[in-house]
Every structure is written in C-alpha cells, then in structure tokens.
Amino acid sequence: MDSIVGENHSHKIPVIDFSNKELKPGSHVWSSTCEEIRHGLEEYGCFVAKYNYYETQIFSQSKDLFDLPVETKMKNVSEEPFRGYLGKKPQIPLYEGLAINKVTSLEEIKKFANLIDIVHSYAKQLALLDEMATILVFESYGVQKHWKTVEAVHNHVLRFLKYTEPDRNSDTTIRFVPHTDLDFTTILHQNQVGGLQVQAKDGTWIDINPKPSHFIFMAGDMMKVWSNDRIRACYHQVKFSGDGERYSMGMFTFTDGEIEVPQEFVDEEHPLLYNYPFDSRKYIQFYVTADEAKKTKNPIKAFFGV
Numbered sequence: 001m002d003s004i005v006g007e008n009h010s011h012k013i014p015v016i017d018f019s020n021k022e023l024k025p026g027s028h029v030w031s032s033t034c035e036e037i038r039h040g041l042e043e044y045g046c047f048v049a050k051y052n053y054y055e056t057q058i059f060s061q062s063k064d065l066f067d068l069p070v071e072t073k074m075k076n077v078s079e080e081p082f083r084g085y086l087g088k089k090p091q092i093p094l095y096e097g098l099a100i101n102k103v104t105s106l107e108e109i110k111k112f113a114n115l116i117d118i119v120h121s122y123a124k125q126l127a128l129l130d131e132m133a134t135i136l137v138f139e140s141y142g143v144q145k146h147w148k149t150v151e152a153v154h155n156h157v158l159r160f161l162k163y164t165e166p167d168r169n170s171d172t173t174i175r176f177v178p179h180t181d182l183d184f185t186t187i188l189h190q191n192q193v194g195g196l197q198v199q200a201k202d203g204t205w206i207d208i209n210p211k212p213s214h215f216i217f218m219a220g221d222m223m224k225v226w227s228n229d230r231i232r233a234c235y236h237q238v239k240f241s242g243d244g245e246r247y248s249m250g251m252f253t254f255t256d257g258e259i260e261v262p263q264e265f266v267d268e269e270h271p272l273l274y275n276y277p278f279d280s281r282k283y284i285q286f287y288v289t290a291d292e293a294k295k296t297k298n299p300i301k302a303f304f305g306v
C-alpha cells in the first residue's frame with residue numbers, strides 16, 4: 001500500500017485508494033483496507049484518501065468568495081459556534097473561514113448564490129467520501145450495527161479556508177496553531193500551497209504535502225470519545241514557509257444528536273472512559289465557554305470524563 005512517509009522514515013501514514021473498483025464489501029481489498037484505516041487512526045488519528053471524483057473548480061470559487069468585501073462575508077452567520085464566518089481572530093490572525101452548515105441541503109447552499117452547482121456537487125462528493133470512510137472504520141472494529149444511529153445525527157459543515165501571508169518583518173512560522181478538531185471526523189483538501197502537518201505519538205511532525213486527489217481524513221474529539229480511546233484525535237497544525245496565500249477546504253462532520261460508545265469497545269481491559277450519551281453541540285458549547293486551562297489541558301476529559 002501507498003503511504004506518506006515521515007522525515008526519518010519511521011512513520012507511514014496510509015494512503016487509501018477510494019477510486020479502486022475492487023473496494024467492495026467482502027473483497028480482499030475491503031478487509032486489507034479496514035486494517036490500514038484502523039492502523040492510520042490508532043497511530044496518527046488520520047489517513048489519506050485518494051479520491052478522483054471531486055469538483056475541480058472549487059478552489060477558483062473559493063478565491064472569488066474570499067475576494068468579497070468583508071461586510072458581505074460577515075453576513076455568513078450561524079447560531080452555532082464555528083459555523084459562520086471566522087476572520088482574523090487574535091489566536092489565528094492569518095486565517096479566514098466561511099462555512100455552510102448542513103451543506104448537503106440545497107437550501108443552505110442557495111444562500112451562497114453563484115456557487116450553487118459547484119459547491120453542491122463538491123459537498124455531496126465529500127459527504128459520500130466521509131460516509132464510505134466512516135463505514136470502513138465501523139467495519140474495522142466490527143461495530144457496523146451502530147452505524148445507523150450515528151448516521152442519523154450526522155451534519156456536514158463545509159468550510160472554505162484562506163490564509164494570508166504574515167507581515168514581512170514578522171517571524172511567524174505557524175498559520176494554524178496545533179489542535180484537534182471538536183467534530184466526529186474532518187476531511188481536509190489542500191490547494192497547491194501545503195503546510196498541513198500531523199503529529200505522531202512520539203511528537204514528530206509529519207508533512208502532508210498537497211496533491212489534487214489527496215483528501216486527509218482525520219478523527220476529531222468525538223470519534224476518539226465514541227471509540228473509548230481506541231482511536232486518537234488527530235493533532236495537527238498548519239505551518240507557514242514563505243509560500244504565498246493558502247487555500248484549503250474542510251468538511252467537518254458533527255454528530256448533532258446523542259451517540260454512545262458501542263458496548264463492543266468496553267471490556268475489562270478497556271473500561272468505559274466517558275459518560276454518555278454525548279452530542280457535538282453540547283461539547284462545543286462547553287468548549288467555547290470553558291476557561292483556557294480546561295481547553296488546553298484535556299477538554300474531552302473535562303467534559304465527558306467518567
């Protein structure tokens with residue numbers, strides 16, 4: 001199998017070909033893929049999905065969107081935290097994000113006039129990729145019977161992301177500080193300018209260089225909780241290396257409703273670590289109101305811990 005190799009060759013993040021026609025339930029490719037995915041998520045909290053079926057014009061649309069006046073972008077509001085326009089925050093001054101909540105719904109996309117066809121087709125393809133990959137995760141742990149309850153509360157939020165360049169005389173090297181995502185899963189797609197790095201358990205940062213057909217599938221905090229800590233939440237950052245503006249796309253999949261740790265993840269060797277049932281929205285509410293100490297130390301434990 002293909003992989004992304006870390007600098008000293010001790011790390012290998014799996015690259016899974018989702019365009020492979022042999023990837024069908026019951027096939028040999030299916031079971032070896034389940035193993036690779038499980039390895040990627042347990043070691044790195046992520047793997048790379050190679051996927052050829054996507055809307056190629058999405059990044060030119062993204063540029064047009066960000067070129068709109070800031071007053072227009074600020075009309076992208078949401079009652080839920082992190083689901084509207086996010087711009088030039090003090091902690092991430094180079095970052096701008098525009099999100100479409102419930103993006104698989106045409107009604108929501110229509111609020112983004114002009115972009116309807118391209119965004120809708122891109123969002124549907126990414127939602128499909130997220131679904132295929134998540135089903136493989138469930139299969140790899142033999143918990144496929146719990147998929148329907150998770151699927152029922154899935155909400156895909158598509159976010160356009162743009163990073164400007166730091167001031168010439170600043171010594172900034174980071175575009176997005178190290179973090180885990182608060183959602184169930186995230187799919188990231190980078191344009192030509194890379195910078196995304198994933199941290200291995202030993203602290204090594206691994207560069208994920210951009211390729212048009214490469215989508216990084218990452219586990220968020222909620223998937224870590226759901227798996228009773230079998231899966232790591234992917235710890236990642238975006239580096240700046242003097243390489244111009246950067247555009248990326250993120251499909252953030254939340255569980256907007258209650259889910260539970262499948263009983264298959266709990267036994268003598270793996271006691272239940274989290275109280276349940278749990279809902280993304282309550283966790284995010286907690287996160288935005290929690291003090292810095294709780295946020296940086298271990299927000300999952302502070303909120304869900306048994």
Ligand SMILES: O=C(O)CCC(=O)C(=O)O
Pocket residue numbers: 161176181188190196236238248249250
């Ligand atoms: O731009 C990227 O590649 C990563 C963005 C990210 O990590 C986030 O928005 O949570």
Ligand SMILES: [Fe+2]
Pocket residue numbers: 179180181236
């Ligand atoms: Fe992130």
